[in-house]
Amino acid sequence: MKYFLLFCLCTIQFLHAQDPVQIDSITQLDEVILLDGLKTKNTTGITQSEILGAKIFQNYSPIDMVSAINQLSGIFVFSGALNTNRITIRGIGARTLFGTNKLRMYYNDIPITNGSGSSELEAFDLENLSQIEIIKGPKGTAFGSNLGGAIILNPKQAIGKSTSFVNNFTIGSYNLIKNNLSFNHFDGKFRLGLQYGHTETDGYRDNNNFERDGLLLNTSYLINEKNKISLLINHVDYSAQIPSSLGATAFAENPKQVTYTWRVSQGYEANNYTLLGLNYEHKFSDKLKNSTSVFYNYLDHYEPAPFGILDEFTNGYGLRTRFIGKLNFSNISAEYTFGGELLKDEYNWNQFENLYENNNGNGSLQGDQYAANKEFRRQFNGFGTLLLPFSEVFYAQLGLNINKTNYDYRDQFNTGVNNRSAKRSFKTILLPSLDLNYKFSEDYNLYGNISRGFSNPSLEETLTPDGVINPDISQETGTNIELGSQLYFDNKNLSINIALYQMNIENLLVAERVIDDQYIGKNAGKTKHQGLELALNYRINVSSKIQMTPFLNYTYNHHKFVEFIDEGEDFSGNDLTGVPKNTLTSGLQMQLFDNFYWNTTYQYLGSVPLTDANTLSSDSFNIMNTRIGYQKKISNKFTLGLDLGINNVFDTVYAQSVLINTQGFGGSEPRYYYPGNGINYYSSVKLGYRL
Template identity: 70%
Template sequence: MKRLPLIIFFFSVLTQAQTPKDKDSITQLDEVILLDALKKKNAAGIVPSEVISAKVFQNYSPVSMVNSLNQIPGVYVFSGALNTNRITMRGIGARTLFGTDKLRMYYNDIPVTDGSGFSSIEAFDLENLSQIEVIKGPKGTTYGANLGGALILNPKEALGRSTNFSNNLTAGSFGLLKNNLSFNHFDGKFRLGLQYGHMETDGYRQNSNFERDGFLLNASYQINAKDNISLLINHIDFTAQIPSSLGATAFAEDPQQATFTWRASQGFEANNYTLLGVNYSHRFTDKLENSTSIFYTYLDKDEARPFGILDEITKGFGFRTRFSGTFDFLEKQADFSFGAELFKDEYDWDEFRNLWEDNDGNGSLKGEQFARNKEFRSQWNAFGTLLFPFSDRFSAQLGLNLNKTDYDYRDLLNSGTENRSAERNFKAILLPSLNLEYVFSEDHQLYANVSRGFSNPTLEETLTPDGVINPDIAQETGVNYELGTNLYLDQKRFQLNLSIYQMNIQNLLVGERESEDRLVGKNAGKTRHRGLEIAMSYNWTISKNIQLSPFVNYTLTDHSFVEFIDEGDNFSGNPLTGVPEQRRTAGIQMRLFEHFYWNITHQHVGEIPLTNAADLYSDPFTVFNTRMGYLKKLSEHFTLGIDFGVNNVLDKVYAQSVLINTQGFGGREPRYFYPGDERNYYGGLKIGYSF
């Protein structure tokens, strides 16, 4: 019997309240209500990228950024829990069982993807972000040229000269409580942002408690007209219980249940993550400037699994420098940029027996150590782009990225007897890119891209079943072909973004699960990724008091194995596992009587092939969400608002994440499904004060 969710009214997201002190000031408060997205310079060059900002954030709960990312065509996040997310772009990354790889993630231009290629959006609080820029495919030369693409997260900061304080408190179903306390200041030279956040929830499923605390410091100082220095500190500490995946029978009977062994062992993970970065930028002349960052990351993670307890410590450091500028070309100004980034990290992991069965029902208990390992990983990228404006209408951008990746694995437990330590140094790989743009008019743009990308194998994929480095494992490589258009009609009220693409991938990396706790990899063939992506929106001002903004985003894919023979089975021609053929996100945003908004969205996900043989599919589903709010400035200094939202309005039973090619061990049913939450509610109180 489903429990009735508590409707708790009220506490949610408040963006910064502030008083403009000059003509050009913009308030963060207005950004919540207005339907126009915050714009920034396109990180992918002349080929458009997607920007997710307040316009999209306002549609969904502030608890997670998953729904906001899922609104983008071509991007899909499989979310098994708040701490279990897998971001896929155009089918890249869909075959990874846990976590996000095959893309590059940056936080304020600092790389935060670890040395094995994994990125964790769980380490960042949505309420601390001003926007997320999404580059799909390897065309973002400056940001790694990974097959999946890149995510660039930008933290909030005061806009215009202002000093303001805000507190955003959200409460809702499943014992949800989330608070974000924020202070922002900018006086023309010194910029300071301080945020502290706390979130806790019991979760929808058994054994799914989640608790997180986070602190963000984002400060900068304009030394003079040419020099600026900034400091970034982001710290997240969270503990999350793990309910794990369910088989088809358990999913149909009771999606709230946790897998028995994970529930009995009280499986969980605890993460303590810190990012520290310093940036210095200098303008040499009007035509040349440089931005250089040095950074350090630290992750201390413990994970109690029924089959073993994992202790991990990852320490990383590096630098990134980029020069950019202009030069004269055919009586016009051409743009250039070049630079490099180096990232090194040291990954230590120990494994222990989990004696939960002997612990009198008290959950996990650390037993004898059976593994002790260390890996040194380094990756560097050199990059450069040249943008040539051949005419007022036609431009071409050339890009080149050079990547070198090395792994050095040490088996410390067996070093005295059976030394299985080894190195895996991949050859340097050259990744060119060509972007073309033709502007028919101010309202119509056509663009094309041809680019080469790559993906490194993960740590587990580089090891053989015996736990030694596989010297034959190779990087995935692929070539992306893309054609698209941006079109504006009706005095820019209607916008259409359309793109078609094909990506051909060689040396496909395939993970084979040999046991419940061991995954190994191999290169197993070729895939072809084809797709159509459409994003449409319309801003309709009916009257002074009523503004409507409907939108539809649609993704159609034809992803398949071109050549794939595994253990004698020929899967060539079959659809690529883990990728829905169709996805649609649509909705309408309404702004009424200046201070009130009401947004309704729905997401449809088609069936997903779960096996290489394409003999098992997940069920398609459609989920509706809604959010409404009222926000008003009560005086020159004080702002107050409330909001209320409902997730899964129609109480749909669906799988929010799936695993592929899974196996049942010990005679148990294969576990493919992570249930999505039942209907749930949240509400918020918003308080802001400007000085």
């Protein structure tokens, strides 16, 4: 057999479920994580963040990290395919045409965002994560103060002293096969987590195959009570065919089809990604400790596209250190953090002609080289926070981030007067933050934040149409003001989280398409991002054997261009392009007779403006997913279970992702739409064994 099938499903522990299964290294992913707003979350102190854990992961397919993230209010991931994702937080990042930028992403506290600000969510396997922490807006002082915020991925590990194996095997529509095998061990000093995962699928559309293999090693050793050393290795190798976006006519006729030029060139991308991290923790005293990491990452990317073949690789390395301490003055016991993060990377990219039209229908064929480039990128973030508990109910936290970014671009193809090499050093920028938190009671909490943030231009945005560094391009900057509350009722069975915010952005970076494969950037105006985010959860104990948990997450976006004149046209006052005004995710989780669960989710996405003039918008859509499962601890050593899920239950035709301000070339129709999957099914079988 091509795959060795082991059966099982981790037993799901719900909030106050009857006869809960004991948490161990087999059932670790099913731990429901509840965090008090005043407790430290990844040393963010009282800064508000949201946690995605097993309770949300359980609503979706093991390959569907996107839907899990989209369940939260204030954040949306536009997904064109498993390898094509664009994360937007409070409208930040919506104008990025491909990929994710304007936020910082960390894996186990190690930066995985490259030197130009790009992050790749698709390089990571949902089944290898214990939780995802999301900071919305620039208030995460210790994590970069980017306008979009920060996302922190935490790998799973053994809970309690134990040794276990868990294997999850999933099959589904579009010839989906996914297997994840994990080994976890902890003996009190030595902790070892090892996961191997394989995923392959033909995809919903033509020319849409995806295949990924990943290996994760996460280990640590407690030398003594004051010293611990940890090692993280994450390697991912994946290839993905690219069907690209469709125009309105093609989308309506057949959303499964691939764009013509991508079909005949058989366009795809191949990626080889490695992250290495070594961490050392030292406890100086009960009042001071330090965590320092050195890291290296490597990405080798090869992409034959119809307009040319891109062959690139990036070497990155850096250091991150953080001191955490306590001090006493004026009868106040304060907590503080300070540290710094230095990232350097070397980006190399070469471009070649694609001779697919002369390759007898065999797809892409590499031709003559027409570009060779290198860019050295360096970024430093210094940070510090001071948490002051003025009383048992009132806390204040001061934060300051300092950023310095440098680009050094080298044209290695052109010589003499045609050479385009240049350097760009952005000014040092100071980014303060203030958090306030007042606790009226154990059930009522009010918080506020005012913070300053920034976004660096991407590589493409720093270049002129002639491919020369643009000395006039500036960083986006903005100020975030936020007010929110966490409320609990009915003995904490009902929780309500609500947040209001306004973010004013200056020096808005705009990507302008000059030819089919080239974009340039410019600072073109100001935007105002206003919004409301609401999250409700209600736990209902119907009987001793039945528990229901309905939930609702709603986002209202009122995002506008304040000043925006582009090529003589005034778009001031228009809705911000690429941002839906309303999004909603609701659902019902049910625990039945201890061993069964049934979760159903509903997602609504409002129409999205596709042009700055607001003359064209995508259609709104409604999607429903459902997942049912059975789990059983069949002995002291074995845990067994089954899952069955249906995505897009009513087979809705919809655009899961869109492009903005796109143009048609050579008389072709502008291609705005990435179709979402039709109705599809999956089933998982999982077996856990504990030594």
